[in-house]
Amino acid sequence: MFREGYPFPDEDTHRYIPRRKRRREPDSDGVQSARILAGYFARPDAVPDELADALHEVYPIFDHHDLIAGAIPAQDHERARRTGRWLVRTAMDRCAVRVGLALLGAVGEPEDIPVIQLIGLLSKVFGPLSAHAVERIATGPEALIWLAERVTGWGRVYVVETLCRLGDPGANRWLLRQAVDGDYLNRYFAGEVAMAAGLHEVLDEFEHDPELVEHTGRLLGVMAESECMGMTLEHYPHAAAVIEAHARHA
Structure with a gap:
């Protein structure tokens, strides 16, 4: 019996971990994803869907990581919110959705809670990042209890x-x-x-x-x-x- 949202629409691309992802250094998940984000934010003309393929090529993040928040320029929080929302709502790959959740966990607003809760129902893959994002954004426990x-x-x-x-x-x-x-x-x-x-x-x-x-x-x-x-x-x-x-x- 399937639980926690399986099978996902991107199951075919996640049946195995490519060799390049297995060569994992300590904290390489956050390091590589943060590096990709830093390059994205350095280009004002970059669009969110460019991130999806790039993030699939590195070891995915699973939980909150300070490096992801650190990749967001101080003057670019609104763009980071838009990017996070696009990735969570639109990306077709779980690696990109995870980074979207991490961005919302860093700069999301109360209006983002419903979509974070919704994607959080696919809980084995998105549970830790969804829980962290709701914890940071919400002013009480009700959203997490939900x-x-x-x-x-x-x-x-x-x-x-x-x-x-x-x-x-x-x-x-x-x-x-x-x-x-x-x-x-x-x-x-x-x-x-x-x-x-x-x-x-x-x-x-x-x-x-x-x-x-x-x-x-x-x-x-x-x-x-x-x-x-x-x-x-x-x-x-x-x-x-x-x-x-x-x-x-x-």
Whole structure:
């Protein structure tokens, strides 16, 4: 069964990694993409569709990279926004779309959030960059929660980890009640959710919040099987208190 948007329209050109892409130096993904962008911005007459073929020839970026933002001239943010929007909305190759997301993650505006969310639904490929872009642009957790509720697998890992970084009460409330969806990849973030959202600090809410109780049971179950993937109950410092409180209300 296909998940996370597969197969993509450009699948035929991404079935293997060309030899030139395998010769990868440390951070070469960001370095090469940033070099291409710098050349693009140095030419006032360059158009965004020129980037698509060039970006396909180098090792793709997967996550936020400061070098991409650094390639944008200080006086050229509007052009960078237009370029990012064009790449995300129009480019036919995932490598170019990733760079478009990175540009919007650097200089995007609130009006860009819906299209970033939409492309972020193809979450295994675009999840990390979409989550970072929404995190930077949005003023609250709602846009990220919208995305988290609609992605699975690795995409959910990326977005949940981003929500954990926010330290936002609204994000924490969602994390403690809905983050775990039953996928085995939940093991990567279950312990992070418990710690970042302060599960041990809301145990008194078990009395009147069955949703919190039910999700805590799932969270503890995942952590019990998270060895070699994420934090286990053995290493969760509040395990005894949480398990005891949960047992009283389950």
